[in-house]
Amino acid sequence: MANRLIRPAQLPNPYQVLKEHGLRPKKALGQNFLVDPNIPPKIAQSGGLKSGDVIFEIGAGCGTLTHCLGDLAQRVIALEYDEDLAPIAQAELAYAEHVEIRQGDIRALDWEALADEVGQELIVYGNLPYYLSSDILLALLNRPQVWRRACFLVQLEFAQRVCAPPGLRAAGSISALTHLLTYPSLLFEVSPQAFSPPPKVTSAVMVLERRDEWASDVGDLKTFRKVVKALFAQRRKMARASLKQIHENPERLLTELGLDPKSRGERFTLAEIALISKTLSRV
Structure with a gap:
C-alpha cells in the first residue's frame, strides 16, 4: 500500500x-x-x-x-x-x-x-x-x-x-x-x-x-437484446410496428400479454419488456 x-x-x-x-x-x-x-x-x-x-x-x-x-x-x-x-x-x-x-x-x-x-x-x-x-x-x-x-x-x-x-x-x-x-x-x-x-x-x-440476480425474468439475454433493439430503434413508433422485425404478429402478441400494441417503444417499463422477451424466448 x-x-x-x-x-x-x-x-x-x-x-x-x-x-x-x-x-x-x-x-x-x-x-x-x-x-x-x-x-x-x-x-x-x-x-x-x-x-x-x-x-x-x-x-x-x-x-x-x-x-x-x-x-x-x-x-x-x-x-x-x-x-x-x-x-x-x-x-x-x-x-x-x-x-x-x-x-x-x-x-x-x-x-x-x-x-x-x-x-x-x-x-x-x-x-x-x-x-x-x-x-x-x-x-x-x-x-x-x-x-x-x-x-x-x-x-x-x-x-x-x-x-x-x-x-x-x-x-x-x-x-x-x-x-x-x-x-x-x-x-x-x-x-x-x-x-x-x-x-x-x-x-x-x-x-x-x-445485481446478483436479474431484475426480471427475461427468458434469455439474446432475445431480450433483440426486443430492446426493436423497441428503441424507432422509439416513437408504435410497438405493433417496431416489433414486426422479430415477430410475425406483434399486435396479437402484445394484446395477449395485456400490453397496448399502440404504445411507443420508449414507454415500456423493464417489467413489460421482460414479459415480451420471456414470451418470445419460448417460441
Whole structure:
C-alpha cells in the first residue's frame, strides 16, 4: 500500500504535469483533464470500496485519480491509451508499489483474462472519453461475471440516460440492459470548469452495482437484446410496428400479454419488456 494519503492540495495539477513534459491535451483523443483537486478524491470515495478490493482504472491520464485510488485499494491496475502519457503516469505513481500503469487500448482488453489475473471481481473506475462511453459500458454489461461495481465520470446526458428507468422518456436502449443487470445511480455533477480544457457539456459521476440476480425474468439475454433493439430503434413508433422485425404478429402478441400494441417503444417499463422477451424466448 501507499505510505501517504493524498489530500486535494497535494494532487499534482495535470495541466502543469503536461506542460513540464512539453505536452498538450490531444483533442483527437477526447482528452479533458480534471484540474479541480477536490473532484478526484470525491470520485475515489464514491465507489464504495471495501478492504481487499482490486481496482481497474480506465484512462490513467497523468495519474490524478490514480493517486487517490491508490490510497484506498490493495492493488490498482490502470490502463492508459496515450503512449506519451503512460510513462508520465508511471513516474507520477512510482512511490506506490501496488499501483501498476499499463499502456493499451481498452477496446482490445481481454476482461476475462484480467479478472483471472487478479483472482477476483474487479472494481472499475474511469474518466471515460465521451465518444467511448457506450462501448465501454456495453463491454462491461456483456461480461457481468468479471466485475462487481463501476464508478465512471461521463457526460451528464449519458449518465441520465443510463440511470433513467425504462418507461421514462430520458431512458434509452442501454437503460434497459443496465437496469436489468445493475443498480445504477447518478451521484453528482461536475462542472466543465473542473477540466482543462473545459468541455462544452456538464459531466457526472455514476455508479453501477452489479445485481446478483436479474431484475426480471427475461427468458434469455439474446432475445431480450433483440426486443430492446426493436423497441428503441424507432422509439416513437408504435410497438405493433417496431416489433414486426422479430415477430410475425406483434399486435396479437402484445394484446395477449395485456400490453397496448399502440404504445411507443420508449414507454415500456423493464417489467413489460421482460414479459415480451420471456414470451418470445419460448417460441
